[in-house]
Ligand SMILES: NC(=O)C1=CN([C@@H]2O[C@H](COP(=O)(O)OP(=O)(O)OC[C@H]3O[C@@H](n4cnc5c(N)ncnc54)[C@H](OP(=O)(O)O)[C@@H]3O)[C@@H](O)[C@H]2O)C=CC1
């Protein structure tokens with residue numbers, strides 16, 4: 256599409272810009288006509304610092320803030336609940352207040368882990384949140400802080416993010432597959448993997464429509480298409496990686512998550528229903544399998 260189609264330009268501050276989604280979004284918005292991204296990593300803006308938030312927002316006066324910053328280590332959150340709450344609840348709350356004071360809409364990422372995982376058929380936006388652990392609770396309370404402080408918000412819950420960088424299930428399991436003969440994957444944890452690039456695509460599509468002035472504030476779900484388990488995802492990962500490298504792993508063992516001795520409890524089934532996003536913005540789910548192939552290609556240096 257030619258740049259001349261976009262007559263106005265939207266300045267978008269991206270927080271947590273060095274993370275999986277923050278990085279993907281920065282790269283995408285840098286190529287997007289009519290959008291001026293202002294990526295800020297934690298060193299440039301720590302969202303637990305209220306005065307730094309005010310300073311940066313007053314300085315840049317963006318049209319939108321997209322918050323990709325978060326404390327995302329689910330087991331560590333059980334050991335360090337204060338850190339998790341300081342970032343995901345209190346930092347997000349003060350970000351929303353600063354946005355409200357300057358009338359800047361906020362797009363916030365949240366998680367499938369706000370749900371307890373008992374609905375095997377999947378969760379829609381109106382279903383009751385009932386987090387099982389500290390991480391999920393901190394994300395839910397961050398959502399609520401936004402709803403209290405700022406009408407012009409869009410909370411996008413996503414799930415099981417993977418990318419070629421950062422800390423994620425894909426990279427951790429690939430590393431183990433390179434060094435261990437037998438690896439285990441939970442076959443009783445259902446969800447929908449979502450690539451960081453796909454989340455960035457969805458955010459851009461939302462921003463495009465917000466810049467048209469439509470009033471669609473509220474909570475939405477997005478995840479990659481096709482429900483799987485941690486085992487199913489890992490099986491697809493190993494098949495894709497074997498196209499490029501001989502892996503040490505000989506056996507991928509399906510196990511119950513309870514046998515993996517994790518500190519935090521995770522939802523058994525955290526499928527997000529994405530109909531509202533389709534009905535409101537016309538955004539369709541993209542299959543995670545094709546995204547997985549693309550990310551694996553990227554890992555092996557073939558773009
Ligand atoms: N990863 C996943 O599977 C899912 C993630 N989400 C949500 O999506 C969003 C993006 O996730 P993802 O890209 O995976 O996250 P990452 O963990 O990859 O990145 C988060 C970024 O936030 C930064 N950060 C942490 N604390 C602060 C702070 N106090 N102030 C500013 N920046 C901070 C981190 O910096 P540093 O590395 O220096 O700590 C990191 O760069 C988050 O809100 C997350 O909760 C939702 C569902 C699934």
Ligand SMILES: Cc1cn([C@H]2C[C@H](O)[C@@H](COP(=O)(O)OP(=O)(O)O[C@H]3O[C@@H](C)C(=O)[C@@H](O)[C@H]3O)O2)c(=O)[nH]c1=O
Nearest residue numbers: 327329366414415416423424439440441444485512515
């Ligand atoms: C150690 C291990 C775990 N597992 C399973 C058990 C458990 O369900 C899951 C835990 O892996 P991780 O710690 O990477 O996953 P986790 O940190 O729970 O991932 C979550 O992160 C947060 C930020 C979210 O918002 C969620 O959507 C989700 O992506 O993987 C295996 O299958 N094999 C293993 O060897």
